[in-house]
Amino acid sequence: MANSMKSGRHDTNEPVIKLFEGEKWLVVTSSIGFILAAGIAIYLFFQDPIILPEGNVKDAFSFNTAIGVFILSIAAILPFSQFRDRSRKMMRWLFIITALYAYAVETIQNFRGLNPRFSREGSVFDIIAGILFGVDSLVLVTLALLLTIQFFRLKAPVERPLLILGIRYALLSVFVANLGGVWMILLQDRFTGDAGNLIVLHGIGFHALQTLIVPGWFLERAQINEKLKKSLIHYGSIAWMLSIIVIGIQTGLGNTVFELSTFPILAIILLFIWLGTTIFAGWQFLKRVRKSTFLKQDRSL
Structure with a gap:
């Protein structure tokens, strides 16, 4: 039970x-x-x-x-x-x-x-x-x-609690993306200041429905400690959330996110943290798949 x-x-x-x-x-x-x-x-x-x-x-x-x-x-x-x-x-x-x-x-x-x-x-x-x-x-x-x-x-x-955890974070990211969408409706435009473009914030926020859910799907199949699984989802998802908040600040200041300044560099670092946790989750998933395939082949012999 x-x-x-x-x-x-x-x-x-x-x-x-x-x-x-x-x-x-x-x-x-x-x-x-x-x-x-x-x-x-x-x-x-x-x-x-x-x-x-x-x-x-x-x-x-x-x-x-x-x-x-x-x-x-x-x-x-x-x-x-x-x-x-x-x-x-x-x-x-x-x-x-x-x-x-x-x-x-x-x-x-x-x-x-x-x-x-x-x-x-x-x-x-x-x-x-x-x-x-x-x-x-x-x-x-x-x-x-x-x-x-x-x-x-x-x-x-x-x-499937790990998947649900990823979904919750993803929907929070979508909420931030939707704030960007409402911002565009109020401005009747996608541009802010000299070079800010709200469509970047809007688009990246929505992509959490893939980027934050897939790691949960990987990890529920991985053979590692349950506490580590949850920690990986939390760390990766929080890094993603912080990155889009930083992108939102940069855009709100009227600046492009495609420049080498403080906020874009911080956003890149945070996205690399998310990417690292996702790659690790995918690696653990592939290890499980390879092990299962090997066991099936071994039984067939």
Whole structure:
């Protein structure tokens, strides 16, 4: 019983919750973003990205890719949220609807030569579409916040606790990224000061849904001390969180993060700490895989 509790399982006969379990439609929605991005990439191979007066098809490519990755990440972690069926279904479809609207506006408006958010050349219809895009973004922010609250409300024991720990840190990083997004909405621009670019903070913050969850997935399969596993997740995740806070400060000061000054150098050092813990986690995971493969081969002989 004690071993079962430590592993996060209530019953050894009870199936472990899996990534993406029951989230087919979120995966399909994320695939739409990748398909759009692939189509745009082909277009960019033959055509210039700028479409006058305001359109930039490269923005549509990067946006659709980013939303596709984000929705895929949500599909991966939503099964662990312990939402009731009705609440989980509502969350799922709100994510789907907001993502589909975002794909449509970002792609169509850029190909029409208009800024999808803050158009100065479009009609009243385009301005309304941009306002609704802002509302759509705020809905995504709210959904991510509700998901964060739900994961922090989970009480031990939980299924796959190391993965849950990584998810919690990742969602905190997403919260910081969303603050950057709200900042852009209020500014009606992505730039601050002479060279600050909020899209860097926004993008890096969201990538925590991959960078902080994967180490937990590695470590739950590694054969090392449980205390060390948790410490690695804490150290790596805290280093990541501090790095994006430092990036936010640098951006808020109106400076680019791509310069050799105090804050960017500190951010790089912190990211190297995160990278070191992730590489170690991956190495321990590979050791376990190699050992399992060797034992299977040995038995077959």
